[in-house]
Amino acid sequence: MYVLITGGAGYIGSHIALSLLQKNHHVIVLDNLCNSSPLALTRVETLSGKKITFHQGDIRRRAVLNQVFNHQPIDCQKASPLCFKPGKITDKYEQLAMAKLIFSTSYLEYCSADNIYATDLITLQLRQNIQPFLQQIAAIYSSQGKMVGFVNAAPIQDYDHIKVEYGYRQEVFPLDVAYDSFVNQHRQPDDFFICSVALLPEEQGKGYFNQILSQLVEQATQRKMRRIILCVWQSSPASMIYRKKGFKVIGSMKQEVARFNDEIVFMALTL
Numbered sequence: 131m132y133v134l135i136t137g138g139a140g141y142i143g144s145h146i147a148l149s150l151l152q153k154n155h156h157v158i159v160l161d162n163l164c165n166s167s168p169l170a171l172t173r174v175e176t177l178s179g180k181k182i183t184f185h186q187g188d189i190r191r192r193a194v195l196n197q198v199f200n201h202q203p204i205d206c207q208k209a210s211p212l213c214f215k216p217g218k219i220t221d222k223y224e225q226l227a228m229a230k231l232i233f234s235t236s237y238l239e240y241c242s243a244d245n246i247y248a249t250d251l252i253t254l255q256l257r258q259n260i261q262p263f264l265q266q267i268a269a270i271y272s273s274q275g276k277m278v279g280f281v282n283a284a285p286i287q288d289y290d291h292i293k294v295e296y297g298y299r300q301e302v303f304p305l306d307v308a309y310d311s312f313v314n315q316h317r318q319p320d321d322f323f324i325c326s327v328a329l330l331p332e333e334q335g336k337g338y339f340n341q342i343l344s345q346l347v348e349q350a351t352q353r354k355m356r357r358i359i360l361c362v363w364q365s366s367p368a369s370m371i372y373r374k375k376g377f378k379v380i381g382s383m384k385q386e387v388a389r390f391n392d393e394i395v396f397m398a399l400t401l
């Protein structure tokens with residue numbers, strides 16, 4: 131396999147390079163040598179008895195990356211491509227898996243914290259009914275064909291014609307109504323709305339989220355949207371991740387602070 135190691139002349143990169151060469155992979159290194167010496171690579175070549183393809187340059191420069199990727203194909207870049215399958219063609223088993231995930235990943239998770247009747251989450255979610263949203267949902271599969279999660283995202287106006295009966299629990303009905311009006315207050319006509327991005331717990335931390343976000347940015351750009359918007363609980367790990375990706379907080383909904391000790395924030399990424 132052809133593997134690109136960025137920062138490959140550094141401490142960790144050079145050790146990985148040696149290990150890959152010993153396993154007969156081809157190693158391509160991109161490094162600007164700001165904190166390393168080309169001598170490290172020469173030593174790796176000596177130890178392994180194999181050659182490294184070295185590009186000296188800054189990873190932040192598009193022209194440098196084009197040069198690296200145009201020079202030769204790099205398999206690692208395609209090692210675990212994700213496949214998106216429209217929700218409407220998924221089977222019942224997969225739809226159930228998605229329904230299960232929704233509660234753990236959207237603002238609805240807090241409803242389960244307030245689940246006074248201890249109804250199981252799948253039953254709750256089935257009552258909430260994902261059927262009307264299947265057009266906007268895409269199930270996500272790893273290169274091994276395993277479903278790893280799903281994404282529910284589309285231009286905001288595509289959601290407008292969806293009529294949903296809120297059937298999961300009366301006591302969170304006011305939260306739903308407040309949420310809808312909060313979104314309506316901040317949305318703009320050319321927004322691309324991420325309702326939910328969910329990865330199964332065992333599939334998190336594998337770099338899938340970055341791929342999903344890139345895919346969504348591409349979709350939104352193709353549809354000529356100006357912003358990507360979403361709502362998350364302020365203190366959730368997701369809120370921190372989206373901030374790191376450049377999303378800015380536009381507004382916050384304090385309606386349920388007393389009950390959940392948290393607020394929902396509206397975030398936007400300008401494209």
Ligand SMILES: NC(=O)c1ccc[n+]([C@@H]2O[C@H](COP(=O)([O-])OP(=O)(O)OC[C@H]3O[C@@H](n4cnc5c(N)ncnc54)[C@H](O)[C@@H]3O)[C@@H](O)[C@H]2O)c1
Pocket residue numbers: 136137138139140141142143160161162163164165166187188189190
């Ligand atoms: N060494 C550790 O124990 C350790 C532990 C956890 C995390 N990390 C992280 O792993 C990464 C690598 O660590 P390391 O110890 O190998 O560091 P390092 O400084 O030895 O290697 C980083 C390499 O990246 C290169 N580089 C820096 N900026 C670049 C740029 N803009 N374009 C191209 N190349 C660039 C440097 O020249 C260097 O060769 C770092 O982000 C570090 O924070 C390291």
